[in-house]
Amino acid sequence: MNFELTDEQKAVQQMVREFAREEIVTKAAIYDEKAEFPWEIIHKLADLGLLGIIIPQEYGGAGMDYISYALILEEFGRADASIALTVESHNSLAANHIYLAGTEDQKQRYLVPLARGEKLGAWALTEPEAGSDASSIKTTAVLEGDHWTLNGSKSFITQGSVAGICVIMASTDRTLGKKGISAFIVERETPGFRIGRKEDKLGLRASDTAQLHFEDARIPKENLLGQLNQGFIDTLRVLDGGRIGIASMAVGIARAALEDSLKYAKERVQFGQPIASFQAIQWKLADMATQIDAARLLVHQAAFLMDKGKRVTKEASMAKLYASEVAMRATVEAIQIHGGYGYIKEYPVERYFRDAKLCQIGEGTSEIQRLVIARQLLGREIS
Amino acid sequence: MKIIVCLKQVPDTAATIKVKPDGSGVETEGITYVINPYDEFALEEALRIKERLGEGEVTVITLGPPKAKEALRTALAMGADKGVHLSDPAFEGGDSYATAKALARAIQGLPYDLILCGKQAVDDDAAQVGPAMAELLGLPQACVITKLEIDANRKKAVVHRQIEGASEIMEVSLPAVFTAQKGLNEPRYPSLKGIMGAKKKEIAEHNPSSLGLSPEEVGLAGSKVKILKLSPPPSRATGKILEGEPREQASQLVKLLREEAKII
Numbered sequence: 001m002n003f004e005l006t007d008e009q010k011a012v013q014q015m016v017r018e019f020a021r022e023e024i025v026t027k028a029a030i031y032d033e034k035a036e037f038p039w040e041i042i043h044k045l046a047d048l049g050l051l052g053i054i055i056p057q058e059y060g061g062a063g064m065d066y067i068s069y070a071l072i073l074e075e076f077g078r079a080d081a082s083i084a085l086t087v088e089s090h091n092s093l094a095a096n097h098i099y100l101a102g103t104e105d106q107k108q109r110y111l112v113p114l115a116r117g118e119k120l121g122a123w124a125l126t127e128p129e130a131g132s133d134a135s136s137i138k139t140t141a142v143l144e145g146d147h148w149t150l151n152g153s154k155s156f157i158t159q160g161s162v163a164g165i166c167v168i169m170a171s172t173d174r175t176l177g178k179k180g181i182s183a184f185i186v187e188r189e190t191p192g193f194r195i196g197r198k199e200d201k202l203g204l205r206a207s208d209t210a211q212l213h214f215e216d217a218r219i220p221k222e223n224l225l226g227q228l229n230q231g232f233i234d235t236l237r238v239l240d241g242g243r244i245g246i247a248s249m250a251v252g253i254a255r256a257a258l259e260d261s262l263k264y265a266k267e268r269v270q271f272g273q274p275i276a277s278f279q280a281i282q283w284k285l286a287d288m289a290t291q292i293d294a295a296r297l298l299v300h301q302a303a304f305l306m307d308k309g310k311r312v313t314k315e316a317s318m319a320k321l322y323a324s325e326v327a328m329r330a331t332v333e334a335i336q337i338h339g340g341y342g343y344i345k346e347y348p349v350e351r352y353f354r355d356a357k358l359c360q361i362g363e364g365t366s367e368i369q370r371l372v373i374a375r376q377l378l379g380r381e382i383s
Numbered sequence: 384m385k386i387i388v389c390l391k392q393v394p395d396t397a398a399t400i401k402v403k404p405d406g407s408g409v410e411t412e413g414i415t416y417v418i419n420p421y422d423e424f425a426l427e428e429a430l431r432i433k434e435r436l437g438e439g440e441v442t443v444i445t446l447g448p449p450k451a452k453e454a455l456r457t458a459l460a461m462g463a464d465k466g467v468h469l470s471d472p473a474f475e476g477g478d479s480y481a482t483a484k485a486l487a488r489a490i491q492g493l494p495y496d497l498i499l500c501g502k503q504a505v506d507d508d509a510a511q512v513g514p515a516m517a518e519l520l521g522l523p524q525a526c527v528i529t530k531l532e533i534d535a536n537r538k539k540a541v542v543h544r545q546i547e548g549a550s551e552i553m554e555v556s557l558p559a560v561f562t563a564q565k566g567l568n569e570p571r572y573p574s575l576k577g578i579m580g581a582k583k584k585e586i587a588e589h590n591p592s593s594l595g596l597s598p599e600e601v602g603l604a605g606s607k608v609k610i611l612k613l614s615p616p617p618s619r620a621t622g623k624i625l626e627g628e629p630r631e632q633a634s635q636l637v638k639l640l641r642e643e644a645k646i647i
Contacts, residue, residue: 007453011460011578014415019572021397049575062575 005067012064013071019048020079028080031206032351037162038206041083046117053091054241055099059107061115066241066303070248074296077252078259081355082206084252085362088245089158090114094121097167097183097238101226110165110185119164124154124212125235132368134169135178135232139214141170146221148184150214153196158362160210161195164188168212169231181232183225192217203354240312242363243320247299250323250359251292257327257334257352258288264338264347281337288330295323314376321369324359331356384439384537386429387490387498388463389513390422392447392454393506406612418454421501424563427570428531429499430462436533440464444489446474446482452586459581460573466586467493473591476603479511485601486512487519488594495558496537502527502562510562517560524560525553529567533557 005013024041031038045051053069055061069091076084095114098106098121113119130137139152150170154160166186173180186193196211226234262285265276275281302315331353335342342349360366394400394414401410418426426443433439443458445451446469455466469485477485490498498517503510510526517524529550530543537557544551545564555561573581591601599605623639625632640647 007456008578008582011453011456011573011581012575014417014457015460015573015578018417047574048572053575057576057579062579064575064579 005071009065009068009071012068013075015048016050016072016075019044020075020083024076024079024083028082028206029345029348029351031080031082033205033345035200035205037208038083042086042117042120045083045087049117050087051090051117051120052095052115053087055091055095055111055115059099059115060112061095066244066306067300070244070299070303073245073248074252074255074299077249078256079252080206081249081253081352081358082204084249085158085204085207085246085358086120088242088249089123090121092242092245093123093238094159094163094165094167096241097123097234098185098225100237101183101234102185103222105222106185106225114165120159120162122157122159122163122166122212123238124157124160124166125169126156127153128155132365134235135181137169137171137181139168139170140174141172141182141184141219143172143221148219148221148224150184150186150192150217150219152214154212156199156209157212159208160212161198162208166193166212167225168214169235172229172231176229178232180229181235182228183231183234184219185223185225186214186217186219190217190219202357203351204358236313239363240316241306243316243369244299244302244306244312246359246363247295247302247316247319247323250320250327250356251296251299253352253356253359254288254292254295254323254327254330257330257349257356258285258292260347260349260352261285261288261334261337264341275337284333284337288333291326292330295319295326298322314373317364317369317372317376320359320364321366321373324356325366327352327356327359384432384436384496384533385494386432386439386441387493387495388422388426388429388441388443388458389486389498389500389516390426390443390445390454390458391419391501391504391506391512392416392445392451393419393504396420396505402613402615406614408613416450416453418457419501419504419506421503421505421563421565423501423570424565424567425499425501425561426458426461426463427568428563429497430571431568432497432531432533433462442467442493442495444486445469446477446485448475455586456581457573459584459586460577461571462573462577463584465584467589468586469589469594471590471601473598473604474602476606477601478606478608479509480515480607481601481603481605483512483515483519484605485591485594485596487516488596489589490516490520492594497533497540497558498522498560500560500562502564513560513562520560522558522560523555524562525555526562527564528561529564531561531567 049062052061053064057063073084098111114121125134127137141148141150168184168186169181171180172182192215194213196213199209265281266274268275298319302312302319305312334349338349341347395417398414429441433441441463442465443463444467500513525542527544528542529545532541539556541554625635
């Protein structure tokens with residue numbers, strides 16, 4: 001048992017912390033207010049290799065481990081969770097799906113530009129009528145000669161309007177339900193592929209979320225990603241990694257809430273003393289810190305097992321469930337500690353609170369995480 | 384072109400520094416360390432020269448405890464090719480002279496066309512090591528530079544120095560020692576690939592004997608300056624808030640500036 005980070009992990013953590021402090025923190029409120037996608041920052045992330053963190057170097061990535069990935073996303077979560085979500089969904093979902101399921105040719109054509117950060121990736125499973133019930137997607141893909149024809153709509157797609165390369169889940173056999181789902185690589189310029197409404201969100205406003213529409217969109221036959229009708233199985237593997245990412249980002253948001261609360265509690269004077277001297281505040285701070293450490297340990301456990309090549313479905317879900325709930329609680333308490341100042345935009349804690357909420361919803365709601373964990377505990381015969 | 388960059392690991396500029404109660408040093412607990420920001424300008428300039436010329440080698444050198452190797456690794460991650468670490472308990476407590484002497488000795492054993500340093504370290508602010516090293520090596524020097532251009536034949540350089548109210552432009556024959564000022568460039572962050580590649584790069588280790596120096600010539604023993612005591616700057620007195628109508632406040636302010644602050 002060893003809780004020490006390696007020299008490389010420490011170096012990565014320090015680099016991203018400094019980068020976030022210098023290049024992100026001061027701009028987060030502005031991008032949030034304007035709901036603007038921070039292209040300027042994204043280009044810098046690409047230069048530093050942060051859009052190919054977990055992708056091997058042979059495909060243009062940095063080839064880093066999941067512990068490093070978790071450390072990076074925690075730092076981004078601490079600075080600006082919108083950046084964390086962009087980095088997470090690009091790396092964990094779009095790029096990683098192609099890495100896990102793609103052919104060598106697909107990897108060269110699509111994974112390399114994603115990992116190098118030349119293009120952004122989006123990953124589309126959710127539909128207007130298929131959220132937690134992901135198996136009921138209505139988007140269809142029909143093979144017609146040398147191409148697939150896609151029809152349907154996707155909703156709440158992160159990087160929906162900014163991605164150059166999308167991974168789209170579609171039904172290839174409606175009679176088979178989730179066993180009839182396949183994944184496809186779709187380029188932005190594909191005729192019949194249209195970007196729909198850009199969503200106006202509560203939080204994570206500098207992350208791009210849009211609808212995608214497919215109207216007889218023609219995809220080359222060879223852009224089927226993975227085996228026919230195996231898309232849903234690959235999706236679950238992709239989400240295992242994604243949940244480690246969301247959990248890391250949630251730990252970062254919670255840490256932001258705690259660090260800002262510590263600072264404020266020491267500065268704010270009421271009844272002639274800093275509010276940090278009141279036990280009511282101390283207990284809140286103690287609970288926040290304890291829960292954050294516990295959440296981080298769950299995240300690092302899942303990341304560690306992932307690095308060992310183990311299946312992490314249960315551990316990733318536990319980390320994601322717990323960390324996102326900790327982030328929500330910590331940000332609620334941070335506002336409470338800040339009082340009136342926490343409720344106005346002069347302080348960033350209200351943004352942390354708005355951003356934290358998504359962690360309980362995206363890539364599987366807290367309720368779905370509990371189902372996933374329970375199924376892992378009980379085995380298939382009960383569920 | 385072979386470029387040597389001297390750097391020092393210093394407490395993070397964002398860290399809160401506390402002096403130890405006995406005044407013998409600063410509390411190191413909980414402090415994160417970084418490459419001295421002025422040394423980062425020097426390193427960045429070296430990397431840019433190498434990139435511009437399309438050839439060359441950048442060697443980073445530091446004198447410091449084992450922990451200072453982190454600074455070398457960061458520099459290697461940013462793109463430097465080799466590291467040299469002067470690390471031995473005997474080096475501890477050295478002043479600028481002792482440090483410059485050890486660095487100069489290590490540099491004498493290396494090929495170089497140019498030596499770059501930061502203009503000063505942000506921990507002790509002495510600004511001595513670069514110039515002292517130039518003297519010990521018998522090289523020309525230009526300090527506090529904000530621009531550096533290498534001549535096409537690589538035999539000389541043109542540097543811009545900030546001086547009072549003006550900018551001084553000098554031509555200097557190479558090899559030479561230049562110390563970097565803010566404004567010279569904007570240092571890069573190490574990329575993930577750079578970090579992954581840094582562990583494969585070589586860091587040479589030196590102690591006094593491998594440099595041909597006796598223990599009396601290095602560290603505290605070899606120093607001409609001894610730090611007697613450190614004390615924190617006096618804490619700022621609490622501010623005064625004037626009250627009343629603007630007219631009254633203004634007259635109070637003038638009175639205070641004249642009688643208390645004695646500045647008008």
